[in-house]
Amino acid sequence: MIRSRAAKSSRPGAPSSGGNQHYRSARAVAPMKRSKGTYSRLNWKVLKMMIFLIGAVVMVVFYQRLHIAEDLTTAGSASESGSSISSGNGGAQIVSNAKRSNAERNFKSERQGRSLARGISGLPLSETPALVGGSRGHIQCEVDVDELVYWNDPQGTRDVNFQSPFTGKSHGGDGEEKTKYLTFEPDRGGWNNIRMNLENVFILAAATGRTLVMPPAVPVYLLTHDKEEKHKGFADFYNLYSDEFQHRVKIISTEEFITREGGEDGQFPILESKREEVLKSSIECDKRAKSDISCDHIWEYLESKAFVPQFNGTTCLIFDEDSFEGQTVSSENAERVKSFCGEKRIPYYITEATQEEQLIHLKNAKGWRIMAHYYGYMYFTNTAIFNYYKRFVRDFMHYHDEIYCAAGKIILALQLEGEKLGFKIDEEGGGGFSSMHVRRGDLQYKAVKISAEEWYDNLKDTWQDKEIIYIATDERNKTFFDPIKEHNNVKFLDDYWDYADLGKLDGNYMGMIDTIIASRGRSFAGTFRSTFTGYINRMRGYHGMSMKDSYYGFLEKKKVTHEWLDYYDGTTFALEWPDGWIGIDGDVEPSKVKF
Ligand SMILES: Nc1nc2c(ncn2[C@@H]2O[C@H](COP(=O)(O)OP(=O)(O)O)[C@@H](O)[C@H]2O)c(=O)[nH]1
Ligand SMILES: [Mg+2]
Known part of the structure; x- marks a missing residue:
């Protein structure tokens, strides 16, 4: 199912109470008797009422404007206080958007709680006794990026109390147990x-x-x-x-x-x-x-x-x-x-x-x-x-909040841009853009280091017309991607450097931030044999995204993730496959049909 961020951020019924009152008083005058003498009085009354109504409408519009302006001001001050939102880049909109969806999310969690079943990886509650008592985690961040949380915190009660049967007896010898x-x-x-x-x-x-x-x-x-x-x-x-x-x-x-x-x-x-x-x-x-x-x-x-x-x-x-x-x-x-x-x-x-x-x-x-x-x-x-x-x-074993917070802001910005172009966000908060991981640098496997023209030709059928493509890459020379730019709106981490204040973070986080952003693309294409690409697929799996939307740029292996890997050989490390995430909340081996 598809849901749109714009729809989420609409403000239902702000002026409703005032509007209803006028509606009632208008109805109250309607049944009056209309004698000739009363007509001129009536006309005057109608005129007065119209002036009143126009006044009310003007006030409602003014009220709405005022509130939007308020949102923008808060956003502006957030940016001044170093919340890493730079102006002129849609930052203010992101914050006000996030504020609004925050309110709606609270409403949602009050009503039914965030679902613990994630997309295609999830199972009905009746099949996940281990999750009872658990809930989704939270990311500490100035904007709400909790849709990136695929982990549970706390875990279910059964997991909290779990004792491994493989610890063995203590062998202290002198009666005192020594640490192993x-x-x-x-x-x-x-x-x-x-x-x-x-x-x-x-x-x-x-x-x-x-x-x-x-x-x-x-x-x-x-x-x-x-x-x-x-x-x-x-x-x-x-x-x-x-x-x-x-x-x-x-x-x-x-x-x-x-x-x-x-x-x-x-x-x-x-x-x-x-x-x-x-x-x-x-x-x-x-x-x-x-x-x-x-x-x-x-x-x-x-x-x-x-x-x-x-x-x-x-x-x-x-x-x-x-x-x-x-x-x-x-x-x-x-x-x-x-x-x-x-x-x-x-x-x-x-x-x-x-x-x-x-x-x-x-x-x-x-x-x-x-x-x-x-x-x-x-x-x-x-x-x-x-x-x-x-x-x-x-x-x-997920990265620090700081890393997810930065990635989350950039994902929101990409989705906002995507939405303006008519692309939708999915139920788990992913999509609105597509993504790639183009590993070049020191990767030993030369065959998979293909030209940008090849990347484009091999993948164009997986992208939608005019879709934004976020490219995670270790390629410093971004002109390498010009052949793709001819056809699609291409974005890199560098494009959001100031916007997400990346300069303030540990430089080592950048690859991790790239991983997280790429994991939320509607369709994703990675570099075959890169474990960096592998982790992007793992995160997609945790979010319950289907592997049928994951590809490799290398034509020969383009759709290998569309099959459940059921064998082991020396190259297995180079892929991630659904055993890592499908049905892991249950107690039995999952069916391998849907992944
Ligand atoms: N920022 C960024 N760094 C990357 C990217 N791809 C590779 N790197 C860097 O190169 C390293 C690649 O090594 P590794 O993580 O082992 O992945 P692999 O060599 O592709 O299997 C990463 O840890 C990053 O430091 C990318 O898309 N973005
Ligand atoms: Mg490596």
Whole structure:
């Protein structure tokens, strides 16, 4: 169903009470007797009434104008107070628009609450007992951008009280339970490779009940826009230290870990000869082996104390309650595991024995890299539990409000422009424009780096006439896109730089903002084999948008997302597919018909 933002922002019945009164008094005079002598009196009365009516109409119009002017003034002052709305760019309209829809949304949520079922990914409430008690989250922002919230906050009561069956018994020995830890080396690729890896790591920590030790901050590949502080910790992007998050995964820093466990009395004492270098690298570290604060100091220390499972592309990680408790895996589950892992991968069952290890360390060197989406790498044979972790990723592993707020303002501006051209916004607040992710830069896969003419030719049938195309890209030379501009109204993040005050934000957020904006396009086309594109599709999935509106610019793969990926091979990381979002609020495997 289609709904229009203009329709939402109409002001029903502002002058109604005054209007009705006059309507009543006009009717009251109508039945008067009309004798000859009374005619002139009547004419005078009619004239007086007409003057009165005209006066009333003038006042109503004036009243409306005054209110619009008021909206615009508030918008103007919002911009003065640094709310990042610049004038002359439709900013004032956005704010007043958002104010109006705010009022309507409150009305909506008072009446029925925001629906927890999202578009095509949603399920009827009767099939989602895990959601009972939950509601949609909220984004802190000067304008209402809550339509971007695909996560629940709070989660449903059942999820809040969930206890993993894979934590194992305590093995304190001396009767005192000692904390068990998970440490890891972050991926060395671009941000979305790191993100993929983090999702795996966080689920592993949550499911095993281990305290997760965040690595020292490192300069992230292609994310070094912050000239003063190149070292980035993941809390710069995610809200890791909120109470709710900590309730699901206990997170501490490497520094804290060393304070707790690295001393002589700790579980993992640091060799005296190494103490200084380990400490030096524990807050920030560099990948260069020769650096004074090389990360290797930390990794070597952890590796020397830990159990290091060889997780990589040849394994898949299995959580099965029977196997965990030392029993035989049911034949039905064994079959499911076999089909999940495919021909080439060996299942690695998490068992009580694995859980006896006090410290597990995940290496990330060659041969130890998990280059896979968690829902293609880990498998919980109990679907209700698997879905709990899929919700955990959706509901918790989303970017900071600041990032969504900026993206939300730009989406509103694009939709307003789109609406003026007659394009509609969908039920979940998406659309009104279409989008692309054109990855160029350092992507290794040359075949998918096609010319702008090819992008246009391959995709023109997916766009509507005169539709705005928002292009997320790492291409700096925007003239590259001139061939598309000949046909469509093209927009980039840079076009909204002042409007959304992007200069005030951490430069590393820009790719994330681009991701979010592109995820709301009616139709989306990405770059095949880019994990950045993959995440745009994931977000679309979370919003309940159909994969049938997602394409690749590379002709050979244009419609691969139109099929549910049911196999695993070495390139699976390059796509995201509906297992990540369809039916994840329910307790059973979803039908694969609609996605
Ligand atoms: N602002 C912006 N940056 C991008 C875009 N595409 C790629 N980048 C940058 O390049 C990096 C690409 O690495 P990654 O996230 O691993 O994605 P992949 O290499 O395409 O799989 C991103 O993290 C961004 O820093 C884009 O559309 N907009
Ligand atoms: Mg990359």
